[in-house]
Amino acid sequence: MVKKYVVVSGGVISGIGKGIIASSTGLLLKTMGLKVTSIKIDPYLNIDAGTLSPLDHGEVFVLNDGGEVDLDLGNYERYLDVTLTRANNITTGKIYRDVIERERRGDYLGKTVQVVPHITDAIQDWIERVATIPVDDSGEEPDVCVIELGGTVGDIESAPFVEALRQFQFRVGHDNFALIHVSLVPTIGSVGEQKTKPTQASIRDLRGLGLSPDLIACRCEKTGLDEGIRDKISMFCHVPPSQVLAVRDCNSVYHVPELLREQGLIDYLWKRLNIEPTINISAGLKQKGQEMWKKWNQLTSAHERLLDTVTIALVGKYTNLQDSYASVVKALEHASLNCHKKLVIRWIEASDLEPETRTSNPVKYHEAWTDLCSAQGILVPGGFGGRGVEGKIAAAKWAREQKVPYLGICLGLQIAVIEFARNVCGMPDADSAELNENTTEPVVVFMPEISKTHLGGTMRLGIRPTVFQANTEQSKIRRLYGGAESVEERHRHRYEINPEKIGAFEAKGLRFVGKDETGQRMEIVEHADHPFFLGVQYHPEYLTRPLKPSPPFMGLILAASGDLDAHLNKL
Numbered sequence: 001m002v003k004k005y006v007v008v009s010g011g012v013i014s015g016i017g018k019g020i021i022a023s024s025t026g027l028l029l030k031t032m033g034l035k036v037t038s039i040k041i042d043p044y045l046n047i048d049a050g051t052l053s054p055l056d057h058g059e060v061f062v063l064n065d066g067g068e069v070d071l072d073l074g075n076y077e078r079y080l081d082v083t084l085t086r087a088n089n090i091t092t093g094k095i096y097r098d099v100i101e102r103e104r105r106g107d108y109l110g111k112t113v114q115v116v117p118h119i120t121d122a123i124q125d126w127i128e129r130v131a132t133i134p135v136d137d138s139g140e141e142p143d144v145c146v147i148e149l150g151g152t153v154g155d156i157e158s159a160p161f162v163e164a165l166r167q168f169q170f171r172v173g174h175d176n177f178a179l180i181h182v183s184l185v186p187t188i189g190s191v192g193e194q195k196t197k198p199t200q201a202s203i204r205d206l207r208g209l210g211l212s213p214d215l216i217a218c219r220c221e222k223t224g225l226d227e228g229i230r231d232k233i234s235m236f237c238h239v240p241p242s243q244v245l246a247v248r249d250c251n252s253v254y255h256v257p258e259l260l261r262e263q264g265l266i267d268y269l270w271k272r273l274n275i276e277p278t279i280n281i282s283a284g285l286k287q288k289g290q291e292m293w294k295k296w297n298q299l300t301s302a303h304e305r306l307l308d309t310v311t312i313a314l315v316g317k318y319t320n321l322q323d324s325y326a327s328v329v330k331a332l333e334h335a336s337l338n339c340h341k342k343l344v345i346r347w348i349e350a351s352d353l354e355p356e357t358r359t360s361n362p363v364k365y366h367e368a369w370t371d372l373c374s375a376q377g378i379l380v381p382g383g384f385g386g387r388g389v390e391g392k393i394a395a396a397k398w399a400r401e402q403k404v405p406y407l408g409i410c411l412g413l414q415i416a417v418i419e420f421a422r423n424v425c426g427m428p429d430a431d432s433a434e435l436n437e438n439t440t441e442p443v444v445v446f447m448p449e450i451s452k453t454h455l456g457g458t459m460r461l462g463i464r465p466t467v468f469q470a471n472t473e474q475s476k477i478r479r480l481y482g483g484a485e486s487v488e489e490r491h492r493h494r495y496e497i498n499p500e501k502i503g504a505f506e507a508k509g510l511r512f513v514g515k516d517e518t519g520q521r522m523e524i525v526e527h528a529d530h531p532f533f534l535g536v537q538y539h540p541e542y543l544t545r546p547l548k549p550s551p552p553f554m555g556l557i558l559a560a561s562g563d564l565d566a567h568l569n570k571l
């Protein structure tokens with residue numbers, strides 16, 4: 001089977017939207033009827049993203065197979081509506097582990113094991129292997145693989161990957177390999193002149209390493225590339241002007257695919273990769289692609305016209321780095337778009353809600369509480385460690401008592417149950433073993449099967465079923481899931497609600513409407529006597545799609561807008 005590869009590399013600085021450009025390219029190819037997969041290369045030594053701080057790298061994304069990966073994989077899954085595997089995220093650590101294991105087995109007996117050719121071969125083999133893994137229920141091999149090379153070209157870390165890709169272009173042939181290089185064209189000085197030098201330098205680096213860009217995607221300010229700048233980049237970087245794309249700042253990232261399409265990205269790749277006739281695209285897939293593009297456009301243009309707002313307080317720990325909640329934000333956006341509401345997120349640092357802040361920084365404390373009290377809905381996302389927990393408990397208490405819609409995810413569920421135990425069930429010392437190992441009232445306990453010595457990849461991870469319990473037909477969340485008997489969502493946790501305390505909580509009105517298949521592990525908790533108070537042990541944000549929003553998030557947005565009951569009655 002002919003396989004096409006589109007590599008997206010980056011220059012100048014990181015964080016200029018390479019991931020969005022790569023996923024938008026994949027989306028556009030998919031709307032033409034192609035089957036698209038993707039690979040993200042992260043040149044760090046960690047085996048996976050599971051042990052990285054969300055403060056440095058943004059959220060850890062979790063896949064069906066339990067892989068803890070870079071958040072860009074989330075973009076690919078959402079844009080392309082596909083399911084990826086942990087192998088779709090390549091790190092230096094994974095490649096070296098693979099090669100070293102083989103060396104220990106004796107596979108290279110007699111040879112000196114080196115970066116070139118052993119590491120570079122391992123990278124190419126890995127790419128070719130992963131590019132054949134089906135990404136949807138059809139079980140068919142993808143036609144195109146979009147490969148995003150993390151970091152910036154020229155870094156020490158990415159050198160083996162750049163060399164591997166240089167060799168790879170010859171391994172797969174010119175017709176099957178195209179390169180998009182994402183660069184930055186900054187605007188400098190009081191007259192606002194656009195500068196091309198950083199782009200020139202980064203293209204020079206790229207060429208020096210043996211890779212030539214087919215397209216240069218220039219990130220620039222809102223107005224696009226100034227007169228003459230495209231020609232200048234074209235001249236200095238040896239590409240025709242039509243292959244210099246202006247990717248200006250947009251109101252929303254959902255507009256990027258259209259921005260690339262109108263500058264001829266698809267037409268160019270079509271010819272450059274000789275896609276037809278080498279790939280036989282079925283009429284059915286072509287039509288499906290067209291429909292997908294139509295719906296995508298409807299959604300993005302609706303986004304521009306939204307007037308009614310819905311305000312959600314997000315009570316978290318890393319609120320100064322919004323990437324640490326990337327999927328939660330996407331899930332909120334998708335749900336709001338589908339409810340025709342413009343989303344306003346109030347970022348609240350949980351510790352600002354705590355009594356200590358009242359004395360140390362009263363202004364911050366009052367601002368945080370004003371934000372919380374005036375929000376139409378409250379969300380407590382997943383998290384680890386003790387900082388801010390008391391603030392989150394205070395937020396859950398407010399939501400319960402004031403009947404403000406609440407969604408607690410993972411730690412957010414555990415918080416809601418601790419709050420209920422302390423303030424309703426007469427257990428003032430209720431706590432989580434994660435935060436207070438010696439608590440006398442352990443409401444949240446360590447799961448027996450989890451490793452206490454190894455932190456990487458040892459949580460309860462990946463997709464698992466949640467079974468709705470008997471007599472839960474009227475449960476709001478069950479109805480939002482379309483009345484399903486069970487649902488499958490992705491997990492990432494080490495602690496769980498203490499099964500021994502369930503009786504005491506249920507006696508006071510908390511309902512554990514969903515449990516795992518053994519009935520021992522609590523998955524969904526709901527307050528019966530509340531407009532919408534939901535806690536889920538899993539992370540529904542990992543499976544949200546723009547056109548298929550996640551039900552718990554739909555519930556929160558609908559309830560916050562006062563539309564939930566009307567919506568449920570229509571189902």
Ligand code: GLN
Nearest residue numbers: 382383410411493494495
């Ligand atoms: N820290 C909690 C646990 O390990 C919650 C995890 C999470 O929110 N992802 O169970």
